[in-house]
Amino acid sequence: MDTWVKRELHGWGRYPRLEAEVARPERLRDVQAALADRGGLPVLAHGLGRSYGDVALLENGRVILTRRLDRMLEFDPATGRVKAEAGVSIQELVETFLPHGFFPAVVPGTWFVTLGGAVANDIHGKSHHVDGTFCDHISQLEILTASGEIVACGPDLEPELFWATVGGLGLTGVILTVELTLRPVAGPWIVQEAVRTEDLDDFFRVSAESADFSHTVTWIDCVTGGKGLGRGIMMRGRHAPPGVEGDPGMVGKAIDALSPLMHVPVDGPSWLLNKATIRLFNEAYFRKQPRGQVDSVIHYIPFFFPLDFVKDWNRIYGKRGFLQYQLVVPPDPDHRVMREVLSAITATGMGSFLSVIKEFGDQVHGGLSFPRPGTTLALDFAHSGQPLFDLCDRLDDIVSDAGGRVYLGKDARLSRAHFRRQYPEWEAWKAVRDAWDPQGVFQSAMGQRLGLCGGSK
Ligand SMILES: Cc1cc2nc3c(=O)[nH]c(=O)nc-3n(C[C@H](O)[C@H](O)[C@H](O)COP(=O)(O)OP(=O)(O)OC[C@H]3O[C@@H](n4cnc5c(N)ncnc54)[C@H](O)[C@@H]3O)c2cc1C
Structure with missing residues (x-):
């Protein structure tokens, strides 16, 4: 496990820029060690930093950079089902599986996005009117939750945790693995x-x-x-x-x-x-x-x-x-x-x-x-x-x-008042999040701004 080092981070819009202590774990067990070693500070996962503002930033906290968690774990060529670590990028997914005749049903406007980031923002693409979002093609996630436990969830398994993590802005835990089904295609x-x-x-x-x-x-x-x-x-x-x-x-x-x-x-x-x-x-x-x-x-x-x-x-x-x-x-x-x-x-x-x-x-x-x-x-x-x-x-x-x-x-x-008008289900979402993270271990600059973390009112 690395030691934590101070680093200024920003999103793709390069505003704002905030300093955090970061670590780059290479193995899933190192992520667990990083969470245990957080020294009482809040924690957030950060993928390829292609979100634009402060959703992947955390000041005065510890940020786990996930890019080295980049292993493909399972592949079924009969169905296109893939299980991969959450730091795998869409580019790596496409370049690995297109030669086998498969392509993700949903991709965003850049392929420099990790699977964990894709889930946390429930990303959409040009095919939303047909295929829904990226998360509509996911069967299971493994999440490192605030207690240090790794919990498997999906639409039919711990569904509350799954749906709170889909678009959950990284505030329910660190996504460790993602299992999704790719679509068969004839070529590029x-x-x-x-x-x-x-x-x-x-x-x-x-x-x-x-x-x-x-x-x-x-x-x-x-x-x-x-x-x-x-x-x-x-x-x-x-x-x-x-x-x-x-x-x-x-x-x-x-x-x-x-x-x-x-x-x-x-x-x-x-x-x-x-x-x-x-x-x-x-x-x-x-x-x-x-x-x-x-x-x-x-x-x-x-x-x-x-x-x-x-x-x-x-x-x-x-x-x-x-x-x-x-x-x-x-x-x-x-x-x-x-x-x-x-x-x-x-x-x-x-x-x-x-x-x-x-x-x-x-x-x-x-x-x-x-x-x-x-x-x-x-x-x-x-x-x-x-x-x-x-x-x-x-x-x-x-x-x-x-x-x-x-x-x-x-x-x-965005102001808290507008956020609450625009996302009327935020309280139900926060109740699930708080049940999994009552101490507010997972936080972000956006979460603090919008009142989404732990006991924030
Ligand atoms: C040019 C461009 C085009 C884009 N086009 C689209 C588009 O068409 N559709 C669309 O929906 N979005 C689009 N985006 C936005 C981008 O897809 C999302 O912001 C995506 O979440 C970025 O993924 P990332 O790996 O860079 O995550 P980051 O930006 O690093 O993090 C984003 C969020 O994910 C969380 N996160 C990251 N990894 C994990 C993990 N392992 N566990 C838990 N939480 C995690 C972070 O805490 C943060 O809340 C675009 C961005 C760019 C720059």
């Missing part, structure tokens, strides 16, 4: 259609027409107002059937095309992402897609993980970092709420550099899990201090009033 290819959507109504029209595509996501322009409000480009696709293949050199060509950008080695200067450059980017991105539809067969990496081509792209936002604001609002026939959200953003001129919109399916998990039926919108804003906080406060009001919620895996600043 995706049949894709890219469709330009001219405004918000057009987005909803194309989205409704796309229900039989297993994967959909739409880039949306959050700078342009007026007639173009909500214009974008939908990417919809499905795993290609046997015999349908794309250009085998495609990934190499994409890497070559992006090679000048392959690594953002230093923090971007503060002027780099201003109103004018964000507007220019959005305009150029929209115009590069011809009107109507473009069909192609593309490799799964650019389809699922396009941003992973550029290492450390989060540094482009400069030293102050950035905030991601992801919301979901229930369906409303006139799309009034989404229009109000977009108008609030365009009115500030603050512009989100990269924004995506998607309609979720019906699967809901309760507790602190984010997805619910309706429309989700994810926005990236350079950290500009108070003006950005004011905009986010305004968006919180719209979202809470509409019965929607903010994704906690991306959040760094």
